[in-house]
Amino acid sequence: MSWKYFNGNCNQDQPQGLTKLPERPPWRQFLSRAEVNPAEDEQYWKKLRDLARKDDRSIQRGKSFRVLTDKNGQSEIVDAVNAAIHLRRPLLVTGDPGAGKTSLAYAIAHELQLGPVLTWPITARANLVDAQYRYDAIARLQDAQLDKTKTGDSTDPKTLEKKPEPKEEGDLGDYIQLGPVGTAFLPSLLPRILLIDEIDKSDLNLPNDLLNLFEEGEFEILELVRRKRRQVNTVDPDATVTVRTADKDMEAPIINGRVKCCEFPIIIMTSNGERDFPPAFYRRCLRVKMPNPTPESLLPVVRSHFNTVDQSGWTKTQENLTSLIDEFLDKGNKADRATDQLLNAIYLMTRDESPSEAEMKRLQNLLFKRLSEAD
Structure with missing residues (x-):
């Protein structure tokens, strides 16, 4: 039996999907599987997969991804993803913009x-607690005041008789x-797929x-913990509170x-290599670099994006x-350009109202600008 769960076969219309995971390393044990209700979990995943099937854009991003392999058909990216699945470790993926x-996260999903990709786009203001949960104290206070208004002044005995708070x-x-x-x-x-995008843009x-989240696999919702401690003598110590999740119209106990x-x-953290990280952070991750595109690797990527365009325009473009692609890569010497720029040029060339050859030459100067170039 192959040790690989992810093979990079993302162009399948009906992928088989992940049904069973390998055993966890002894040092990466979290909640026992016996503590998860199988029937409830099955319903949870049915809803997630229904959500994913409705997201055509994410499906297209996953299906159009292509893995660059060596002459033996092997890929370091595929190996890294499968190692992360076996070891239950985050994967830090570096590479040029547009690589x-x-x-990759959408291809795995x-x-x-494995349902919709959960995305956390990182900015300099990104905060871990906010990415874990949000508590709307202001809305709760407003609702409490509104309830009090509807029931009258709670200090007036007459209003208390009419309707309890x-x-x-x-x-x-x-x-x-x-x-x-x-x-x-x-x-x-x-496992869910979590994309932490451009982590090198984060606060130091x-x-x-x-680190602690990656090591322990858990966190607290402080407002619920305080409520439990405050009411431990009056409520069930294992009381369940249902909250909303990041998935559309879904809740969780x-x-x-x-x-x-x-x-x-399965955590995919992307980085453009703009900064280094602490050794303790690197120790908890697997690291892999997305290879730079080559003419051989770009051809299947382009074809996967344009397999449904007008065939007459596409046939003319293929010539x-x-x-x-050579011009895009500067004759094989890629000069900080993103694959999106190539796709933009091909899209214009495959339209019924496409620019003339002379106009397209001028447009290439616009579309193929290096990412490091100033205006």
Whole structure:
């Protein structure tokens, strides 16, 4: 039996999907599988896959991804993804802009049928707690004041006789929503795909903040933990609070205010190599570099994107495709250009109202500008 679960066969219309995972390393044990209800988990994944089937854009991103292989048909990218699945470790993917780092996450989700990709785009203001969950204290206060207005002044005995004040405390979960990271770490028998995009743009402290989460696979929702401690004598200590998740129209039960994964999510962190990370962070990750495109690797990528365009336009374009790719790569010496730029040029060339050959030459100067060039 092959050790590979992900093979890079992303162009399949009906991929088989991931149904069973390899055993976890002893040092990467999290929530026991016996603590996950199989029937509820099956329903959870049915909803997720229904959501994924409705997202045509994500499906196209996954299907159009192509893995660059060596002369023996092997790929370091495929090996790295499968090692991350076996070892339950995050994967840090570096490479030039447009090399396909982000698309890799969608390719894994599509081939393994693991639902929608949970995406956390990183900025300098990105905060781990916000990516885990958000608590809307202002909305809760406004609703409490509105309830009090409807029931009258709670200090007036006459109004208390008319209608008792509602127990808003029981609806605390209405004001909590899990972010992409929090949703990825919900307990399940299969892993979610979490894309942490452009982590090198983060604040200096964010990689260190991630260390404990990557090691322990759990975090607390402080508002629910405080509620449990405050009411431990009056409520069930294992009381469940239902909160919203990052998935559209889906909710999840939270017990004791803690979220702990059963299967560690497949985490793809992308980096353009703009900064280094602490050794402790590197120790907890697997690292791989997305290879630079070559004429041989770009041909199948282009064909996967344009297999449904007007055939007359596409046939005409294919005659000049090799020379166009050579120009894009500067005769094999890629000069910080993204694959999107090549696809933009080909799209214009395959339209019924496409530019003339002379106009296309001028447009190439516009479309093939190096990413490091100033205006």
